[in-house]
Amino acid sequence: MNETDAYAEPAEDAVLGALISSEVTVGQIVRGSILECAPDLAIHEAARRMSTAHVSSILVVEDDVPVGIWTERDALAIDFDHPDSFNRPVHDAMSAPVRTVTRDLGLQALAIRFRDEHMRHYLVVDEDGRRCGIVTQTDVVLNQGIEHYLKLRKLDSIIKGSLQPLPESALLGEAVRQMRSAAQDAVVVAYADGSYGILTERDLTRLIAERAGSRSVGELASRPMITVSEDASLYHVRCMLTDRRVRHVGVMRRDGSLADLVSFTDILSGMELAYVHELQHALRERDMALNASQRNLHLAEKVIESSLEGILITDEKSRIISVNPAFTRLTGYRPDEVIGRNPSLLNSGRQGPEFYREMWVKLSAEGQWQGEIWNRRKSGELYPELLTITAIKDRDGTLTNYAAVFSDISQIKENEAHIRHLAYFDPLTGLPNRRLLEDRLQVALAHAHRNRNRAAVLFIDLDRFKRINDSLGHEVGDQLLMEVARRLRACLREDDTVARMGGDEFIVVLSDLTDPDDAAHTATRIIESLRRPVQVDAHELTVTTSVGISIFPDDSCDPVALIKNADTAMYRAKDEGRNAFQLYQPAMNARSLEHLALESALHRALAREELVLHYQPLVDIRAGRTAAAEALLRWRHPELGLVPPADIIPLAEETGLIVPIGEWVLRTACLQHARWREGGHGELRMLVNISARQFQDKGFTAMVARVIADTGMPAAQLTLELTETMLMEGSERIIGVLEGLRALGVRLALDDFGTGYSSLAYLKRFPIDELKIDRLFIRDIDRNENDAAIAEAIIKLAHSLGLSVVAEGVESAAQLAILARNGCELAQGFYFSQPVEAGQFVLPS
Ligand SMILES: Nc1nc2c(ncn2[C@@H]2O[C@@H]3COP(=O)(O)O[C@H]4[C@@H](O)[C@H](n5cnc6c(=O)[nH]c(N)nc65)O[C@@H]4COP(=O)(O)O[C@H]3[C@H]2O)c(=O)[nH]1
Incomplete structure (x- = not known):
């Protein structure tokens, strides 16, 4: 083994380790x-x-x-x-x-x-x-700990080349003088035989101790001198000095001549310490960055592993490279069964090729796709999932991976179907309820309009039903209603609709009538059919019926007006002696004239400052404290008195006046909030209703931003109430407007929830914060199990979507107790307070 091998340089890592801990x-x-x-x-x-x-x-x-x-x-x-x-x-x-x-x-x-x-x-x-x-x-x-540095430098980089060996005959005094004058701590002695010896400061100390006289250096020097090749590294030299316990070595040139003498001092003074320091610093930083990125990686792995959502990652060719445990839980496939395969193995076959084509077009254009999709588990079972696919690119923009994140929304879908059924059908008779009827009526009118036909609305009320109910009990009343429903259905064609409006009121929609007389014939058939006695247990019951009829388009083109007109006609039939039908006549409805007068007056109402806002408190159920106020519009009409919003808003929407009125409402509410803030009630939130027409206005978001800025309203305290139908137009534009509003910092609430037709899973797409359960569901919550079930399901669903819930129309302690039990956060209703003028609004103490 030669000397170079004996002092082999440390491995890179060992050097770095020494550096970092130095x-x-x-x-x-x-x-x-x-x-x-x-x-x-x-x-x-x-x-x-x-x-x-x-x-x-x-x-x-x-x-x-x-x-x-x-x-x-x-x-x-x-x-x-x-x-x-x-x-x-x-x-x-x-x-x-x-x-x-x-x-x-x-x-x-x-x-x-x-x-x-x-x-x-x-x-x-x-x-x-x-x-x-x-x-x-x-x-x-x-x-x-400078090994790395010594390793990099060769010995020749510190050789001075000024060595002047003394002949062996030179005297000690001369050697000392040379050391002194050349500031060296040793001299080399050249012997006549060509070998070298060395005399160092340490030798001088020894000679002083021995009180040595003036002798020749040849006699005193240590020999042979330890030497090393000029090609060696400083690291090698340092190892030699340490191991041989000497402080100097001679450096031999390749040609065998002596080039210099090097010592620890030379090694130290040859080092560029600043450089070493910087290098150490840089390496330490590199190490810290490496540690940090390893920590982040570890964190990301943990998040993916513990995510409840299934995660699947593919390479750029859509081959699966990893899946998380939730993926296995949701699909039934173990990682080894899917890695290397295409995610299409999950295809259910429910979506056609066009669906996937559109998905890929969007994915390549926008880098992301989100939507609902049906997939197949390993067991063969199909299930709906909400899926987000993201294309991942590297720094150069080259596509490297796709990441898919999905959640099983079967439960949401089931809830949705359940709620929809509860929401659209009357549980006693199985007939459509008012909500579904309105929907069907719209469809029937559109159909009739297209075919240039008529349609009819028949409002049916059982005469003196209440007496039967009160005297024989609900059970008997319910049996009777079920039989009535069955007979009504039997009187109609398949395309017609019969719905129960509640109590003993039913509505029939006859679609596509060619002759208005057909409506009268059907009414007669119904009256006859219901006149036949009904056997309930031991009771033989006889009921009579009054029917009011309105015809589209003769009496109105508006579904709500058609129902109202049929209702008016039904009362006329009752007045006329019951057990008969009446066709609607315009004169029956004096209110339509009123309507016209209102329209022109509303134009002037803003300018005349006839509009006012009333405020109704929203109470935090758990804390029992007012948490917010809803601003509700009123019109102080000089002759008609206080006109409710139900009469103002549709008119304002029809005439386009809703845009300035809407801005006035928002501004007035924000100014009121400013007054409350001054009084130390800045914690109150303010809720303001937004109409569909207002929401469609292009300048809407800008208007909200302006009002917030003008009034200093803290955006987080402002909640805008939207309705489901507004969202169901469902376009990207709507999402854009909602996100614009969110960006301003305002909260968004979905008003009248349950009365629209929205897909609940779809709600996930909208940035909504709060859900207001329509008061129709609250009204009978303490008496009607069905309504209680709907409210409970809505609250659960809202919570599962991360939304808070407000119950509207709370009128009794019993209703409140049920809502509290179901975890509803906020309640609003006459039980707490009617909407009142700002001056009478009771602020929390
Ligand atoms: N039966 C019953 N009713 C209760 C109870 N508690 C509150 N209410 C009523 O329920 C309505 C609640 O407002 P909404 O659902 O947003 O429904 C509002 C809202 O959709 C609309 N509206 C009101 N003000 C505005 C407005 O400034 N802009 C727009 N676009 N719409 C407005 O008009 C609707 C009706 O407003 P209001 O007549 O003031 O009727 C109010 C309120 O008086 C209760 O315990 N029982």
Whole structure:
């Protein structure tokens, strides 16, 4: 094994490790023992003690105070031609004052001091100035953790090439003079046989101790001199110096001649310490960044692993490369069954190729696709999921992966179907209820309009039903209603609709009538059919019926008006003696004239400041405290008195006046809120209704922003109430408007929830914060199990979508108790307060 192999350089990692942990302090490397002597000790005795102790310095102490230090370097100052000088007191030859460093000084800093102050020894003291030891340059070279640097540098980079060997016959005094003048700590002695020897400061100290006279260097030098090739690295040299316990090696040129003598001092002064320092810093930072990114990676892995949503990641060719545990839970496939395969293995076959084509078009254009999709589990079962696919690109924009995140929405769909059934059908008779009827009526009218036909609405009321109910009990009443429903159905064609409006009221919609008389014929058939006695248990019941008829388009084109007109006609039939039908006549409805008059007056109402807002509190059920106010529009008509919004809003929408009126409402409510804030009630939220027509206005979001800015309204305290039907136009534009509003910081609530037709899962797409359950569901919540079930289901669903819930129209403590039990957060209704003028609004104390 040659020397180079013996000092093989450390592996890269070991070097880096040494570097990073190299924040060593002087205190950690200093040797505890200090050789001390009194100032009057003879120099040769001091030298003897140093030689015996193998140390390079002795501290001169007087009265326990260091007054100087005598080192091997100081030995050079001794006159070797006159050995008498060896007997002088050390005080005459020592260096003073003693330079000190503290224990906590870093090795880097110490190395710089050694180099800049040309020192080779420092006395180390602790925080209280107590002596702890002597630190030498050699200690630094051995402990600094600079291996990486030494490894990079070759020996030839520090060779000075100024070596002047002395002939073996030269006298010791000459050698000392050369060392002194050349500021060297050793001289090389060239022997006549071509070999070399070395005489060092340490040898001089020994010679002083021996009181050696003037002898030739050939006799005194150590030989042979240890040498190394000029190609070796500084690291290699350092290892040699340490292992051989020497402080100098000769450097041999490739041609065999002696190039120089190098020592620990040369190694230290050849180092670019600032560079080393920077390198250490950079490496430390790299290490920290690496640690941080490993931590982030670990975190991301944990999130994916514990996510309740299924996650699937593919490569750019759509081959699955990883799935999370939720994926396995939801689809039934283990990772090893899907990795490497295409996600199409989950296809249910329910969506056609066109669906997937559109998905890919959107994915490549926008980088993301979201929607509902039916997939197939491993068991073969189909299930609906809400799926988001994101295309992932690297820094250069090259597509690298797709990530799909999905949740099983079967439960939501089931709830939705359940609620829809509860919401659209009368549980007693199984007939459509008012909501579904209105829907069907719209369809029937559109159909009739298209076919240029008529349609009819028949309002049916059982005469004196209440008497039966009160005298024979609900059970009997219910049986009777079920039989009535069955007979009504039997009187109609398949395309016609019969609905129960509640109590003993039914409505029939006859679609596509060619002759209005057909409506009268059907009415007669119904009256006849219901006139036949009904057997319920032991009772034979006979009921009579009154029917009112309105015809589309003759009596109105508006479904609500048609129902109202049929209702009016039905009352006329009752007035006329019951058990008959009446066709609607316009004169029956004096209100239509009123309507016209109102329309022109509304134009002037804004300018005349006839509009006012009333406020109704929303109460935090758990805290029993007013948490918000809803602003409700009123019109103080000079003759008609207070006109309710039901009469104002449709008119305002028809005439387009809703835009300025809507802005007035918002501004007035915000100004009112400013007054409450001044009074210390800034915590109250303000809810403002937005109409569909207003929402369609292009400048709507800008208007809201303007009002907020003008009035200083804290956006988070403002909630805009929207209705389901507004959202169901469902376009990207609507989502854009909602997101624009959200960006302003306002909250969004969905009003009258349950009366629209929305897909509940679809709601997930909208940035809604709050859901207001329509008061129709609340009205009978304490009497009707069905309504209670609907309210409960809506509350649960809203919570599962992360929405808070407001119950509207709470009129009794019993209703409130049920809502509280179901976890409903807020309630509003006459039980707490009617809508009142701002001055009468009771602020929370
Ligand atoms: N039976 C009963 N009713 C209760 C109870 N508690 C509150 N109400 C009524 O329920 C309605 C609640 O407002 P909404 O559902 O947003 O319904 C509002 C809202 O959709 C609309 N509206 C009111 N003000 C405005 C407005 O400034 N702009 C627009 N676009 N619409 C408005 O008119 C609708 C009716 O408003 P109002 O007649 O003031 O009727 C109010 C309120 O008086 C209760 O315990 N029992």
